[in-house]
Amino acid sequence: MQDTIFSRLRWVTGGMALTALLIVFQLVRIQFGSNTGYFRDLGDEVSQQPREFAPARGRIFDRDDELLATNDVQYEVGINPNFVIRPDDVVRVLAEALSLSESEIRTAIESEDRYVLIARPVSAEVGEYITRAQETEGVNISGVSLTPIDHRAYPGGVLGAGTLGFVGYNQLNSQVGYYGVEGFYNDLLSGKSVQGIQQLVPFDTEPNPVPAQGADLVLTLDRDIQFLVEGILNDAVQRYGAQGGTIVVMDPQTGEILAMASNPSFDPNNYGGAALPEPLNAGVTGQYEPGSTFKVLTMAAALDSGLVNPNSPFTDNGVIEVGGAEIRNWDGGAWGAVDMTGCMRHSLNVCMAYLSTSMGANTFYDYMKAFGIGSKTNVDLLAESPGHLKVPGDPDWFDSDLGTNSFGQGVAVTPLQLLTAIGAVANDGVMMQPHILKEVRNGDASHTTSIQPLGQPITADTARTLSAMLATSLETGEAQDALVPGYRIAGKTGTASIPVPGGYDETQTIASFVGWGPIDDPKFIVLVRLDKPAASIWGSETAAPTFGVLARRLVVLMQIPPDDVRVQMAATQP
Amino acid sequence: MQQILRRKSMIGHAREEVSRLVEGLKDEIDTMQMDILQSNQVLRAFKQAPWRIQTQTLAWFSILILATLVVGGLYLAVASRAGNAGRDLQYYEQQKTDLVRENDQLRAQLANLRNMDHMAARALGLGFVPATPEQVYYVSVESYPQEPGPEPLPVTVSAPVPATADEAAAVALAARADQGWLTQSLTGLYETVFSSGEGE
Numbered sequence: 001m002q003d004t005i006f007s008r009l010r011w012v013t014g015g016m017a018l019t020a021l022l023i024v025f026q027l028v029r030i031q032f033g034s035n036t037g038y039f040r041d042l043g044d045e046v047s048q049q050p051r052e053f054a055p056a057r058g059r060i061f062d063r064d065d066e067l068l069a070t071n072d073v074q075y076e077v078g079i080n081p082n083f084v085i086r087p088d089d090v091v092r093v094l095a096e097a098l099s100l101s102e103s104e105i106r107t108a109i110e111s112e113d114r115y116v117l118i119a120r121p122v123s124a125e126v127g128e129y130i131t132r133a134q135e136t137e138g139v140n141i142s143g144v145s146l147t148p149i150d151h152r153a154y155p156g157g158v159l160g161a162g163t164l165g166f167v168g169y170n171q172l173n174s175q176v177g178y179y180g181v182e183g184f185y186n187d188l189l190s191g192k193s194v195q196g197i198q199q200l201v202p203f204d205t206e207p208n209p210v211p212a213q214g215a216d217l218v219l220t221l222d223r224d225i226q227f228l229v230e231g232i233l234n235d236a237v238q239r240y241g242a243q244g245g246t247i248v249v250m251d252p253q254t255g256e257i258l259a260m261a262s263n264p265s266f267d268p269n270n271y272g273g274a275a276l277p278e279p280l281n282a283g284v285t286g287q288y289e290p291g292s293t294f295k296v297l298t299m300a301a302a303l304d305s306g307l308v309n310p311n312s313p314f315t316d317n318g319v320i321e322v323g324g325a326e327i328r329n330w331d332g333g334a335w336g337a338v339d340m341t342g343c344m345r346h347s348l349n350v351c352m353a354y355l356s357t358s359m360g361a362n363t364f365y366d367y368m369k370a371f372g373i374g375s376k377t378n379v380d381l382l383a384e385s386p387g388h389l390k391v392p393g394d395p396d397w398f399d400s401d402l403g404t405n406s407f408g409q410g411v412a413v414t415p416l417q418l419l420t421a422i423g424a425v426a427n428d429g430v431m432m433q434p435h436i437l438k439e440v441r442n443g444d445a446s447h448t449t450s451i452q453p454l455g456q457p458i459t460a461d462t463a464r465t466l467s468a469m470l471a472t473s474l475e476t477g478e479a480q481d482a483l484v485p486g487y488r489i490a491g492k493t494g495t496a497s498i499p500v501p502g503g504y505d506e507t508q509t510i511a512s513f514v515g516w517g518p519i520d521d522p523k524f525i526v527l528v529r530l531d532k533p534a535a536s537i538w539g540s541e542t543a544a545p546t547f548g549v550l551a552r553r554l555v556v557l558m559q560i561p562p563d564d565v566r567v568q569m570a571a572t573q574p
Numbered sequence: 575m576q577q578i579l580r581r582k583s584m585i586g587h588a589r590e591e592v593s594r595l596v597e598g599l600k601d602e603i604d605t606m607q608m609d610i611l612q613s614n615q616v617l618r619a620f621k622q623a624p625w626r627i628q629t630q631t632l633a634w635f636s637i638l639i640l641a642t643l644v645v646g647g648l649y650l651a652v653a654s655r656a657g658n659a660g661r662d663l664q665y666y667e668q669q670k671t672d673l674v675r676e677n678d679q680l681r682a683q684l685a686n687l688r689n690m691d692h693m694a695a696r697a698l699g700l701g702f703v704p705a706t707p708e709q710v711y712y713v714s715v716e717s718y719p720q721e722p723g724p725e726p727l728p729v730t731v732s733a734p735v736p737a738t739a740d741e742a743a744a745v746a747l748a749a750r751a752d753q754g755w756l757t758q759s760l761t762g763l764y765e766t767v768f769s770s771g772e773g774e
Contacts, residue, residue: 056674072682073675124679148675155685203653208667227690381624486707555707561712569714 291496323399
């Protein structure tokens with residue numbers, strides 16, 4: 001009996017030893033055998049998670065360090081049906097928080113899927129509401145997943161929206177900047193993400209890799225001026241019944257863009273909420289025929305080439321023939337004997353056509369090219385249009401274009417392009433590179449952009465002469481609403497016909513005004529453009545008063561003393 | 575003679591006595607050897623007793639287990655500490671992420687409170703109105719330091735005014751064609767921004 005028991009025990013012991021040996025053998029085989037890679041991968045699949053470590057997107061400030069774009073948190077709300085314990089609680093809380101129907105949430109809870117997306121993105125407030133519900137005693141919403149997601153926030157809402165652009169998500173759910181500054185400087189703002197492995201087993205955990213942070217951008221925009229400009233533009237669009245409009249404010253001495261506004265605009269915090277305006281940023285994308293504001297460049301060329309001086313006489317017969325086409329004045333009248341200042345004051349098309357034809361096509365178009373017409377300014381904003389300038393030799397150029405181009409017809413510009421060109425007249429003949437980036441900051445490092453001249457199409461003498469002519473013509477012409485008491489302002493109105501198939505729209509115009517001041521030391525140059533104003537088609541009655549309202553506020557905001565005070569101050573300085 | 579005989583007799587007795595002693599000693603030695611032999615046998619038998627072998631095996635096994643336990647315990651202690659450190663690391667990484675998010679959230683809230691609509695509405699609510707140029711008085715202060723003006727324009731020094739419009743157009747087109755400003759600025763920016771951030 002005893003022998004039998006011992007014999008059986010020996011068999012059991014042997015069997016267990018054999019099993020143990022087999023297990024050890026299998027362990028050794030898994031660890032060091034030929035299938036090591038397979039088993040390691042299998043283990044890694046459970047314990048590791050490849051992940052992109054993306055840096056926070058850089059913030060955007062205005063020139064006074066006021067936040068224009070920053071990051072905040074939104075949430076993705078989902079349900080893991082297998083973990084839902086009290087469906088009624090889940091339905092009640094989510095329906096209330098997300099304003100969804102109860103049946104919708106109940107369907108998600110009853111889903112066979114492991115995870116059902118309920119809403120993305122939801123605001124931080126809603127996320128906090130759900131978090132509070134999770135912590136409330138007596139409420140069990142287990143199975144509800146609340147995942148924080150990075151979100152771009154624009155504290156100013158629509159303020160500077162077209163210029164800033166917006167941030168959306170690509171197919172990989174990564175943030176990408178579109179349009180404006182967000183689009184142009186997307187690489188700088190987004191930094192460099194790092195691909196890494198997130199260890200789920202604490203034993204193997206290592207510090208997360210640190211990606212190169214997105215840089216903060218300081219823009220040349222002034223938030224106060226931008227706010228002012230947008231308010232005045234919206235008022236003007238409403239007051240004059242315009243279909244839209246654009247205002248750009250620039251420092252002609254540096255090329256810094258101080259404000260750029262378009263109407264209609266959009267809210268970058270909710271860019272998907274309504275159709276985006278087209279174009280998104282008319283300041284750099286919306287090309288148009290400039291009309292009479294273009295006469296500034298024609299006169300600049302005529303003066304600079306030595307063809308005329310401010311007092312050169314011209315007899316206006318009311319019509320001039322160029323290339324077989326008859327060119328008439330805006331009012332169809334003949335203004336008789338005038339000088340060049342009078343030509344600008346009365347905005348005479350005939351006079352301009354006379355000047356361009358007298359200069360000759362080569363000289364005229366060389367000047368226009370020197371002013372950058374037909375070329376992009378290379379401003380650091382996305383989606384800039386180059387405008388259009390036909391020149392002799394082009395298949396679509398005709399002899400008559402030399403006449404019509406002189407007063408801004410048959411030529412297309414963007415507001416910024418025209419402002420940059422006319423900025424040369426304001427700035428002693430030097431055309432400055434328009435730009436919107438002032439400084440880049442990344443940690444302790446910073447880089448300040450330098451101002452850059454684009455060229456000098458005309459001499460300083462020509463520029464000063466023309467500035468004085470335009471100031472005089474403004475003071476004695478039809479656009480006196482643009483004047484600012486105490487400050488000498490130069491400017492030119494424009495009333496441009498809108499090209500339509502087969503000719504020009506007979507009833508609607510683009511009214512505009514370009515002005516700058518104070519002319520002896522210009523601190524701002526402004527372009528106002530109103531699209532199809534219903535109250536009046538004339539720039540002098542719509543755009544010019546809008547400029548006047550803006551300029552009167554600008555001199556205060558920019559702390560520009562009146563001319564007499566500045567003269568007095570200059571006299572007292574050592 | 576008698577003395578000699580007596581001595582011989584004595585010697586004979588002595589020899590017999592010695593012989594008896596020797597025999598006795600031999601017997602004793604034999605007995606002792608037998609005893610020793612028996613003792614050895616007992617000892618061997620003791621050593622080879624099954625219970626003694628089991629005890630020894632058990633002892634060795636216990637020592638092995640003890641050693642394994644010590645080594646395993648040490649390993650577990652180290653692994654536990656590493657695991658705890660890893661868990662702490664995960665916790666702090668998560669806390670860092672949460673704090674960064676909270677910081678962003680607060681910054682955004684602050685910016686929302688400071689946005690122009692709020693500020694303008696508050697200013698108007700407090701009775702402020704936008705100033706007009708006529709309401710602003712500038713006071714001229716002698717020798718008051720002036721803000722520096724814009725940087726001097728290099729073009730006025732380095733790039734003389736083109737002699738002809740044709741030349742000016744060529745200069746302008748060339749400046750725009752090679753996107754000099756953009757290229758320079760962006761190259762400088764990327765070098766500045768990302769050269770120090772890499773490899774962290």
